[in-house]
Amino acid sequence: MSEFEQYYRVLELEPGATFEEVTQAYKDLAFVWHPDRLPKDNTRLQEKAQKKLQEINEAREQLRLSNMKYQTLQYSASHYSAASAQKNPTEKTYQHSAASAQKNPTEKTYQHSAASVQKNPTEKTYQHSAPSAQKNPTEKTYQPPHPNPDLSGKDYSRANLQNKDLSGRNMSYANLSGANLSDTFMHKVNLRGANLSEANLFRANLLLADLREANFRGANLVGADLSGADLRGANFMGARMKSGDRLLVKLVGANLAGAIMPDGKIYE
Incomplete structure (x- = not known):
């Protein structure tokens, strides 16, 4: 189980839940495990409540930071795409189709040559600016064991x-x-x-x-x-x-x- 999957589990959520769901789950659990709601003379429950609160606070904070990073990546990708489209309105024609690739088998080599890197220094950044969620397309379908x-x-x-x-x-x-x-x-x-x-x-x-x-x-x-x-x-x-x-x-x-x-x- 990954670290982030564990954070979702702490909040009784499935991986891929929205940040709104994370926030609501955090509020519910913080209310349930508040030490003031438990018997003051029960040391075991008081200690357990303190530990639970630490866990849900950490889980919510880590998922909040992750959500902020994801939103930043999305904004950067869309902003760069819009800017590059204005600077290079004919860029789509540069991307060779499957047919043209067959006609020009060396085109791919040309795209990755040192010369093309000098002409397009930001090309690699553009190719990798998509949200990291694409690396884990099955994350939302993960079903944690009950x-x-x-x-x-x-x-x-x-x-x-x-x-x-x-x-x-x-x-x-x-x-x-x-x-x-x-x-x-x-x-x-x-x-x-x-x-x-x-x-x-x-x-x-x-x-x-x-x-x-x-x-x-x-x-x-x-x-x-x-x-x-x-x-x-x-x-x-x-x-x-x-x-x-x-x-x-x-x-x-x-x-x-x-x-x-x-x-x-x-x-x-």
Whole structure:
């Protein structure tokens, strides 16, 4: 894997993504891994967050510099082409066709002789001014291997998954009933239809997770962050989410349409 492919991977992008996509991915990951969003007393997660921020900052900066160089090359190539076209309006006629090459087999030798170099000192520069992307025509088609295996339908009932990093995993319809998921990082995890009844999700990070039709009956969600999560049709009957009238779960931007709340009411 090349160095630049690794930078794209750090930002969870495929090589060839636009710089606009790079910028957006950087903002998303910087938000997710900001140390202030993680438990202050969890040294391991705090250190991991600092390392992640360093990685995404470096990846974004290197891809930004690469984009600037590419734009400069493009501008230089187009500017030189326009200038040379004005100075040499008949230049296209100088380029011999396949047929003329057969008639004049020595023409190619003449073009590269010392005399022609003196007449056209910038010819070599012009020939190599095209963007370096031409050297790697298949770069955008590179498909990086998915780092996370498919865990859909797996049985993790009563499993101890505390402090694990399950971000981005496909765990749809998995059985996590009674599992210990406290302080577990599950950013963008797919838990659609999963059974999380009686699970301990204390301070779990479920930011932007897919939790449609998930079963949270009797689960402990105190301190969990479900910001931006899709919770349509999820069942929270009996789940611990409040202390008195105070909500202890982050639900900023979450979609709760049709969800069954702890008191049995359907969220509209």
